[in-house]
């Protein structure tokens with residue numbers, strides 16, 4: 001993981017040297033500034049994890065500088081260091097947004113503890129935002145089960161991609177596990193302990209996508225009663241996963257490109273740029289190159305987001321993996337449902353292996369769930385497998401055993417299937433807003 005970067009602001013070169021020497025030895029990266037103007041210029045240009053700020057500076061004092069730094073980026077913790085240990089000064093600096101207040105001469109070990117703590121708090125805050133916007137907790141799946149050449153190739157590509165820093169574009173048919181792979185890549189990257197923020201770009205209005213990604217200032221538009229932190233900002237030092245990237249509105253695309261190229265962006269209604277450091281993982285089941293040709297996706301953004309390309313193979317290209325995958329999926333489902341472990345008969349495994357799986361792993365999971373609902377013993381036979389699109393939710397014996405949540409899940413699957421996977425008409429039929437349906441799709445792991 002990258003070292004936490006600290007900006008040390010102090011007019012005395014001996015103090016800056018001592019702080020730099022100590023902090024670098026203890027695993028931090030350090031930049032220095034000797035005055036307010038220099039500190040502000042550096043702070044605008046670079047991404048810092050924390051700042052230590054001496055009170056008296058040649059061109060002003062910390063109480064002048066603090067609000068200016070906070071206006072550029074309010075999320076970076078600032079530790080005030082001063083010879084003038086008055087209570088009023090401490091209170092004022094905290095009111096202005098300082099995280100901590102230390103009195104000179106600074107005990108370097110104490111400063112290290114303070115910095116580690118503020119960095120930890122900051123990380124937790126970002127994770128909190130990440131959890132708030134994410135519907136379900138991350139869970140570890142073995143994404144590379146099986147011995148087929150296709151899955152071995154995928155594991156190899158993914159392992160290489162995880163350790164790089166460039167943006168990743170994941171392509172593949174619907175239901176192949178692109179979103180799960182994006183989470184795996186984040187967890188196995190140097191940013192794995194930082195937040196992962198996910199957003200599905202499909203079906204949202206331009207305005208919604210804009211504020212979700214970039215945030216907005218209070219009063220930026222009617223209804224913006226409070227400022228909002230966007231996904232990019234909340235994911236600072238972590239990863240942003242944009243699903244259905246091919247559906248991103250053309251007018252939002254240049255803003256994303258700027259954030260990727262210059263590592264800066266602006267909240268809606270804001271006059272200054274904010275710095276940000278994130279890794280982008282995009283996924284799409286559409287052919288992005290074809291979208292570029294049709295001028296529905298910007299070529300410059302395409303080249304930027306596709307520095308590393310991974311294509312997840314469809315199940316039909318790895319039929320030999322299906323028995324192991326099906327048994328493992330069934331194990332997960334029984335665990336999630338609190339059921340006893342169930343096995344698939346040899347014959348049933350053969351039937352699964354011969355099926356075409358246009359809906360890939362998602363479809364396999366649905367078939368297994370339906371089989372489990374109908375199963376009367378702890379062995380699923382081929383007759384229990386139902387490849388028809390309709391879940392048994394129409395008042396039969398199976399449906400009366402469903403919980404309300406399971407009923408909801410099956411009804412949503414049913415309507416989505418009947419609408420060919422298109423969220424908008426499905427939401428209309430279900431009589432719920434499109435965004436609610438997206439949330440439910442995510443929450444139910446569909």
Ligand SMILES: Nc1ncnc2c1ncn2[C@@H]1O[C@H](COP(=O)(O)OP(=O)(O)OP(=O)(O)O)[C@@H](O)[C@H]1O
Nearest residue numbers: 141142143174175176177178179180285361362445
């Ligand atoms: N290797 C795997 N093992 C078990 N379950 C998996 C695996 N890969 C994907 N799944 C499950 O299959 C379903 C679809 O996966 P996911 O959402 O990642 O696919 P996707 O390719 O992103 O789909 P879409 O293109 O429709 O967005 C999810 O329920 C997911 O948990």
